[in-house]
Amino acid sequence: MMQSLIILGASCNAHDVLDIVEAINLVQPKWHVAGFLDDNFARCDRFLGFDVLGPIAAVHDFQNHMFINCIGSQSSHRDRSRLMLETGIPISKYATLVHPQANVSSRARLGLGVYVSFGCCVGGGAALSDGVSLAPRVVIGHDTKIGCGTIIAPGVIVSGFAHIGANCYLGAACSVKQYIRVGDNALVGMGAVVTRHVQDGEIVVGNPARTFQRNVVGEPEIVSSTTTLNSNVSIPIPTMTEGVRQ
Numbered sequence: 001m002m003q004s005l006i007i008l009g010a011s012c013n014a015h016d017v018l019d020i021v022e023a024i025n026l027v028q029p030k031w032h033v034a035g036f037l038d039d040n041f042a043r044c045d046r047f048l049g050f051d052v053l054g055p056i057a058a059v060h061d062f063q064n065h066m067f068i069n070c071i072g073s074q075s076s077h078r079d080r081s082r083l084m085l086e087t088g089i090p091i092s093k094y095a096t097l098v099h100p101q102a103n104v105s106s107r108a109r110l111g112l113g114v115y116v117s118f119g120c121c122v123g124g125g126a127a128l129s130d131g132v133s134l135a136p137r138v139v140i141g142h143d144t145k146i147g148c149g150t151i152i153a154p155g156v157i158v159s160g161f162a163h164i165g166a167n168c169y170l171g172a173a174c175s176v177k178q179y180i181r182v183g184d185n186a187l188v189g190m191g192a193v194v195t196r197h198v199q200d201g202e203i204v205v206g207n208p209a210r211t212f213q214r215n216v217v218g219e220p221e222i223v224s225s226t227t228t229l230n231s232n233v234s235i236p237i238p239t240m241t242e243g244v245r246q
C-alpha cells in the first residue's frame with residue numbers, strides 16, 4: 001500500500017528527497033508525495049510540481065501522513081533538531097528514505113527521519129541519528145557516528161571512527177580525518193580538510209581546516225543536543241541483498 005509523504009520545507013533539498021522517492025517507487029510503489037508544508041509559501045502555491053499545503057504548523061491536519069524534513073542550510077542547520085521537535089510530530093511519523101542506488105552496510109544503523117541520497121556509501125558500524133540528511137555521493141566511513149539533525153552536502157567524505165555532532169553542516173566535498181570529533185552545531189566549509197577536532201559551534205574552512213575568522217553567517221546559536229530525538233539509532237536496516245530498504 002502507498003504511504004503518503006509530506007515534505008517539510010519547500011527548499012532545494014527536496015530535489016534529493018524526490019529523487020529518492022521516485023527511485024524507490026520504480027522498484028516497488030511505496031510513497032505518494034502529498035506536498036509540502038512551508039511557512040514562507042502561501043497555501044495553494046506549487047513547488048517542484050507539488051502543492052504547498054500550508055505552513056509547518058498545519059502538520060496536525062495531516063495525521064495519517066509520514067514526514068521528512070528538508071529544511072536546512074548553512075545558515076539554518078543549528079535549528080534542525082529544535083524545528084523537528086517543535087512541530088509536535090512524533091518521531092515515529094518521520095520516514096527514513098534510502099535511495100536504491102545508495103550503498104548502506106547491513107551493519108550500519110539509521111535513525112528516523114534520515115534520508116540517504118543517490119550514490120552514498122555508509123560503512124559498517126556507522127550510525128546516523130534521527131533527522132540526518134545525506135546529499136548525493138556522501139561517504140560515511142565505518143564506525144562513524146552522526147548526531148541528530150546534521151546535514152551533509154554533496155561529495156563529503158567522513159573517514160572511519162569520526163564523531164560528528166548534532167545539527168552540524170558539512171559543506172560540499174569537505175573531508176574529515178578518522179577519529180576526528182566535530183562538535184554540535186559546527187559548520188565545515190566546502191572543500192575543507194578537517195584534520196583536528198572542531199569545537200561546538202565552530203566554523204572551519206580550508207586545507208588544513210582552520211577557524212573561519214569572518215563569521216558572517218551569524219554567531220552560532222547553540223541548540224542543546226540533549227534533545228529527545230533518538231541518538232542511539234536503533235533502527236536496523238535490511239541487508240544489501242534486498243536491494244532497496246524502503
Ligand SMILES: CC(C)(COP(=O)(O)OP(=O)(O)OC[C@H]1O[C@@H](n2cnc3c(N)ncnc32)[C@H](O)[C@@H]1OP(=O)(O)O)[C@@H](O)C(=O)NCCC(=O)NCCS
Pocket residue numbers: 074135153154170171172187188189190191192204205206212214215216217
Ligand atoms: C564557509 C562558508 C559558510 C562561508 O560563507 P560566507 O560567510 O557567506 O562567506 P563568503 O562567501 O562571504 O566568503 C568570505 C570569505 O571566506 C572565503 N571562503 C568562503 N568559503 C570558503 C571555504 N569553504 N573555503 C575557503 N575559503 C572560503 C571567501 O573566499 C571569502 O574570502 P575573502 O574575504 O578573502 O574574499 C561558506 O562559504 C561555505 O563553505 N558554505 C558551505 C556551502 C556548501 O557546501 N553548499 C552546498 C550546497 S548543496
